[in-house]
Amino acid sequence: MPDAAAWLERIRALTLPHPVRVLNVCGGHERTIGMAGLRGVLPDNVVLIPGPGCPVCICPEEDILSAIQLALVPGVIFVAFGDMLRVPANVAKSEIRSLVEARAQGADVRPIASPADAVAIARANPNRQVAFFVAGFETTAAPVAAMLHEGLPDNLSLLLSARRTWPAVALLLNSEAAGFEGLIAPGHVATIMGPEEWRFVVDRHGIPTAIAGFTAGSILAALYSVLRQIAEKRPFLDNCYSAFVRPAGNRRAQDCLADQFDDIDAAWRGIGTIPASGFALKPHWAGHDARLLFPNHLEGVRRRVGDMPPGCDCARVVMGRISPVECRLYGKACTPRTPVGPCMVSDEGACRIWWANGQRPDTADAARQ
Amino acid sequence: MSRITLAHGNGGRFMRELVRDVFARRFGGSVIDDAVGLPPADGIVVVTADGFIVDPLEFPGGDIGSLAVHGTVNDLAVSGAVPRWMTLSFIIEEGFKIDRLDRIAASIARAAADCGVTIVAGDTKVVPNGQGGGLYIAASGIGMRPVDVALGMKAITVGDCLLVNGPVGDHGTAVLLARQAFGLRGDLRSDSASVLPFARAAVAIPGLRFMRDPTRGGIATVANEISQETGFRVLLDERTLPIREPVRGICDMLGYDPLYLACEGRVVAVVDPARAADLLVVWRGLPNGEGAAIIGRVEAGRPRVVLRTVLGGERLLDELEDDPLPRIC
Structure with a gap:
């Protein structure tokens, strides 16, 4: 197996017929690209575009607000993945805008790293209601489905806001201009759902696709595959993460997902509703559905000004339509210290990753992205 | 009682x-x-x-x-x-x-x-x-x-080399594991130790400009302090920066950057490039010094800290924004 440097040499040796834009749909991929400084070492005619791969970024604004209100219900322990805590809802600055601010106001908000933590907290606090904010992609939905399969403590409920990855890519491909000529598909999602989920990109749209793992070497291998497919005009679905991604994926996990969840049309923050892109609890879980258990938690009058704060271009960043530095708030009104939109919050958000790796709006000589 | x-x-x-x-x-x-x-x-x-x-x-x-x-x-x-x-x-x-x-x-x-x-x-x-x-x-x-020892950032000049006396990020990662946070366990040990033997050996080398221990904020923060104080660019080389595999693995898993994690037994030295190899030999000969390395150099250019990655790409190492691990030292 060639190493990252060898894949890079192969990429440089390719002759491409035209400049190529390659989309990735995984925050983990984008992080690796930034950490390894890949954009600075690739040929100029190859552009890597971060796509809809950050679960925090696409979590609907109304769900964030629901989460904040629910966390403020007296007696409730609210658990969420750490990334969700700082995402701002689009409300006036005088109001409680994030779970972190809710915690500062006395709400019992606890960051967790896995569904097992939520169960453990519920078991340790049998006299309190524990609500678990489940935002994420298939990689989160599958372990949560497994948790449901095992059975839930009576006092644990879910605020479910999980999404499938491929429908967002389908939305891009079905739009007037997809904006990319090659796709690097997410390795962990494919491990669960199987590589076949991405076949439509090749079969229906003729776009070269390769599934990648999370090292720089694996991403460069997938990139080489995509570029070579373009050079040879021979698109196919390549699997560059074959140690983990097996044909048909993890059947047990898929069965679990199908047993516990229904597919629903679901909102993506700033993007709109994407058909069959969300998971909903099966009706028999109604007793653990936080949306049903706490129906009145959305209290008070709220002047909504839209999904995203004024001027925030996160939606176009998420869909790969513009790069982070092209947002006019990037690095000015919006920094990791004072994030305006969700892409600047999560470690998987493109803006946060670009910022962390040194991309600044005012410096041409910054380390190139 | x-x-x-x-x-x-x-x-x-x-x-x-x-x-x-x-x-x-x-x-x-x-x-x-x-x-x-x-x-x-x-x-x-x-x-x-x-x-x-x-x-x-x-x-x-x-x-x-x-x-x-x-x-x-x-x-x-x-x-x-x-x-x-x-x-x-x-x-x-x-x-x-x-x-x-x-x-x-x-x-x-x-x-x-x-x-x-x-x-x-x-x-x-x-x-x-x-x-x-x-x-x-x-x-x-x-x-x-001693009155004749005068170290400081003012003495640092373009071309000077940066050295560290061992792998970085051990303490921050070990403390994280010791909290059993995120269900993680491991046998990593903190590097907490006196750097006095290393410091004394370095002081004996002519051409030593400056030393600092990379505690809170880690090696990237020391590099940023040097860059801001001197007005020079600091280039760190990922190929030589010593990081233990378990530290790298845990950081990958949790999204931390080991270059920003605290060390408690490490020292960074800035030294005349003509004497860098001498200092490296001396440090590597000390107990627990086998992981010492030349990790970068001071360059002309805007005051920034840049990491040259293994692949030859560049990544800016900015000042720390959020606290990655609260209360670790």
Whole structure:
């Protein structure tokens, strides 16, 4: 197996017929690209575009607000993945805008790293209601489905806001201009759902696709595959993460997902509703559905000004339509210290990753992205 | 009585007995006095102050006590001084087990003896249950520096090399694992140690410009301090930066960058490029110095810290924004 440097040499040796834009749909991929400084070492005619791969970024604004209100219900322990805590809802600055601010106001908000933590907290606090904010992609939905399969403590409920990855890519491909000529598909999602989920990109749209793992070497291998497919005009679905991604994926996990969840049309923050892109609890879980258990938690009058704060271009960043530095708030009104939109919050958000790796709006000589 | 009560901080009998039975027994009698005289000595008197909070108080490779000694000693050592005396103030939470306090005091005594420093004065306060993190330690250190040793960032110039005496990120990662946060476990040890042998060896090398211990904020933060103070660009080389595999793996998993994690037994030296290889040989020959490496250089250009990646790409290492690991040192 060639190493990252060898894949890079192969990429440089390719002759491409035209400049190529390659989309990735995984925050983990984008992080690796930034950490390894890949954009600075690739040929100029190859552009890597971060796509809809950050679960925090696409979590609907109304769900964030629901989460904040629910966390403020007296007696409730609210658990969420750490990334969700700082995402701002689009409300006036005088109001409680994030779970972190809710915690500062006395709400019992606890960051967790896995569904097992939520169960453990519920078991340790049998006299309190524990609500678990489940935002994420298939990689989160599958372990949560497994948790449901095992059975839930009576006092644990879910605020479910999980999404499938491929429908967002389908939305891009079905739009007037997809904006990319090659796709690097997410390795962990494919491990669960199987590589076949991405076949439509090749079969229906003729776009070269390769599934990648999370090292720089694996991403460069997938990139080489995509570029070579373009050079040879021979698109196919390549699997560059074959140690983990097996044909048909993890059947047990898929069965679990199908047993516990229904597919629903679901909102993506700033993007709109994407058909069959969300998971909903099966009706028999109604007793653990936080949306049903706490129906009145959305209290008070709220002047909504839209999904995203004024001027925030996160939606176009998420869909790969513009790069982070092209947002006019990037690095000015919006920094990791004072994030305006969700892409600047999560470690998987493109803006946060670009910022962390040194991309600044005012410096041409910054380390190139 | 096996636990600290508010009475142990009231100045009365309980406190006198605690000082006698724990602190004076471990550190020597002079800590009972309110003030102590130090013998006259040659050179420049160097003073440092530091506070220590860590969760958990005991972790693989050390505890808050050894950390307090090493942290204080290292601040003196990297200035070119020889550490001699320390004072320690203990802020103890009501309910703290006296056995545990004694264990930590013993650890302090061991670390101090290893470093050749004497604990000469101390203080004890007790805060009510729930108002402290078990134990906080405030320390001061006094050392002597020869008059002809003058280190500082002003001496740093373009072309100078940066060296580190071992792998980075061990302490931050070990403390994280010791909290058993995120269900993670591992056998990684903190690098908490005195850097005095390394500092003394470096001071003996002509062309040494500056030293600093990369504690909070890690190696990237030291590089940023150098860059901002000198106005030069600092280039770090990922190919030579020593990071242990478990540290790298855990950081990958949790999204941390080891270059920003605290070290407690590491020193960064900036040295004349003509003498960098000499210093590397000397450091590698010291106990626990086998992981020493030349990790970068000072360059002309905008004051930034840039990491040259293994693939030849560049990544800017900015000043730390959020705290990646609260309360680790």
